[in-house]
Each structure stands twice: as C-alpha cells, then as structure tokens.
C-alpha cells in the first residue's frame with residue numbers, strides 16, 4: 250500500500266521512516282529514528298528527486314508505482330549519492346530503464362562506482378546554473394560540494410520556489426505524521442537538528458556558507474531536505490541556525506564541561522567547577538561524562554556553547570581514551586572560535602593536560618583560558634582557590650563573547 254503525501258499541486262513526498270536503525274552511518278545513535286526523504290513531481294515529464302535508503306525501499310517503490318499509475322519515469326535528479334539516499338537507485342534504474350539520470354559529472358561517476366553500471370547513455374550531466382524544463386516546472390541546479398560529499402548539488406524549482414536541499418537543513422528523527430516545521434515544536438527538534446548538523450556537515454562550514462549565499466539569491470517558499478522536516482514557515486529560523494553553526498559562532502554564552510574520570514575524582518572537580526560557575530550566574534551549564542554520553546552529543550553541545558572545559562584523567566600516559574576520541578572528533582569537525590579551559594589528573598605522571606593543550610594548539614582560533622589545573626589523584630582542599638580562580642576567569646571570559 251502506498252504512503253506518499255501530497256505537498257503541492259504537483260509534488261509528493263515519497264520517502265519513509267526508519268525507526269529500527271540503531272546507528273546512523275554505523276556511528277551515530279538515533280533513538281528517535283531518521284527519515285529518508287524523496288520527492289516526486291508529476292509534470293508533463295515525471296521527475297523523481299533523489300531515492301532512499303534500502304530500509305524503506307519497498308514503500309518507496311510502491312509510492313512511485315502508485316503515482317506513476319502506468320506512466321514512465323522520465324527523470325531522476327540525484328542531488329546526493331550517499332547510500333542513505335541512493336542505495337535504491339540501482340534498482341530504480343533497472344525498474345525504469347527509460348529514466349534519465351540528472352546529476353553532475355561526479356554524480357555519474359559515483360553511480361558507476363556504487364552499482365557497477367555504465368549510465369553514460371542515460372545521463373544528463375548538469376553544471377552550476379544549468380536548467381531542466383519538464384513542462385510546468387523548470388529545475389535549476391546549484392553545486393554544493395562537501396555539503397556533505399563532493400558531488401552534492403541542490404535543485405531549485407522555479408515554478409513553486411522550492412529548494413531541494415540535499416542533506417542541508419536535515420535532521421535526525423523520524424517524521425511522525427507532521428511533515429512541516431510549523432506542525433511541531435522546533436525547540437524539541439533543535440538538539441537533533443544541531444547534532445545532525447554538527448556531526449554530519451559540521452566540518453564543512455565554509456562550504457555551507459557558500460551554499461547559504463547561493464540560497465540567499467533565491468525566492469524560497471519551501472525547503473525540502475533529504476532528512477526530516479519540510480521547511481515552509483520557519484525558513485529564516487533554520488537559515489539563521491545554519492549561518493551560526495557554519496560560521497562556528499556559539500549559540501549560547503555558556504559553558505560545557507566534559508570530563509573523563511576513572512574513579513570519580515576528576516568528575517568531582519568538574520562538578521565542583523560547574524557549581525562555582527552557577528554561583529557566578531552562568532546559566533544553562535552542561536556537564537557530560539565522556540564515558541557515558543555519546544561523542545556526537547558532546548560535539549553538538551560544543552557547537553552550542555561558547556566556552557568549553559575538558560577535565561581528563563591521564564591513562565596509559567595519554568589523554569583518557571574516551572576523552573581522546575572526543576577531542577579528535579572536535580578537531581576533525583573543525584570546531585573553532587571557542588574558549589577552552591583544561592583540568593588534568595594523574596596519580597604519578599599527569600600528562601593529559603599537556604597533551605590536550607598540544608591538541609587544542611593545533612586547532613584554529615581556540616583561546617586557552619588560564620593555566621591547566623593539575624590534580625594529583627584528587628582535588629585537595631588547598632586547590633579550591635585555584636579552581637575558584639578558574640571559575641572567575643571563565644566567567645569573565647564569557648562576557649566578552
């Protein structure tokens with residue numbers, strides 16, 4: 250049975266939800282599931298914009314068959330070749346041998362890589378600013394390399410002013426009937442929107458900025474991403490978030506503390522610091538145990554907060570393993586424009602502070618606050634003034650973001 254949804258006069262959402270997948274990209278927990286969006290335009294020519302993950306392929310093919318109702322599929326526009334969207338593309342092309350594939354040169358090469366299929370005879374290769382007229386609709390194509398793969402492009406329908414934005418403006422979280430941004434509480438969706446952005450495209454801020462500039466020149470009534478909500482009412486809101494995240498501008502003038510603690514002593518110092526900050530008026534402080542909270546959540550929180558504190562035990566003469574993983578994750582996501590304070594612990598040879606300092610020194614536009622506070626096994630009463638001074642320094646730095 251079909252499950253498509255009519256969006257406009259000619260356009261339908263034909264994707265689906267996956268609520269079973271544990272790890273998106275075999276890495277990111279998705280307790281609220283994820284949607285794989287695809288769109289069908291019923292014009293003089295029939296057009297499909299992107300395909301779906303294998304997990305929802307059965308429903309997807311039923312939707313297409315129901316909408317085609319015996320007509321042939323003329324075009325499939327491929328905005329993004331990552332398999333969460335294109336795992337079903339090979340099967341689609343086998344089922345619809347007359348469908349032409351619209352993509353850029355990199356897209357067409359990747360089709361061959363993933364499906365061992367030479368689609369050259371049915372490829373319509375487009376470049377920046379190219380158009381495809383299918384009757385009432387004319388689709389313009391804009392390249393968006395590295396948002397989130399090199400072949401990514403976005404498609405703008407001039408007839409209905411719809412931007413098909415590939416991964417951009419997407420989110421983790423399955424759709425529960427309410428397809429549109431104005432049908433849900435965005436504050437409830439914001440953490441997963443941010444976690445998706447930070448972890449999936451967070452590294453490519455420059456490229457996202459470039460896409461935002463292109464989008465600013467378009468009259469947009471609706472943004473249709475490949476994951477999550479369709480944006481029609483709160484477009485300025487999500488564009489502002491993307492502008493902020495992609496320029497690595499913190500959302501909040503607050504502090505995130507992440508600690509890696511073997512027996513609880515490093516944790517105790519981190520908790521004490523959080524209390525001292527709260528007493529100094531800092532609001533919305535976030536504290537995470539790196540052994541408990543998935544790194545994708547902490548990476549996302551690092552995109553939210555302006556000041557970050559990392560408190561780590563020394564382990565195998567290194568940074569505590571889970572903290573090391575987190576910090577490498579932050580570096581690989583090109584996090585910058587942050588203030589950072591460090592606490593280290595070690596019972597005989599504390600070196601985690603030195604190593605964290607070196608790591609942050611290799612990152613762009615990170616301001617280290619104060620000296621590293623060194624604990625030998627546990628915070629001693631006589632170190633409370635040093636911790637208090639650190640809290641003062643962090644609080645003073647907050648006012649200058």
Ligand code: FEO
Pocket residue numbers: 329331333334397398416475476
């Ligand atoms: Fe949703 Fe980059 O794929």
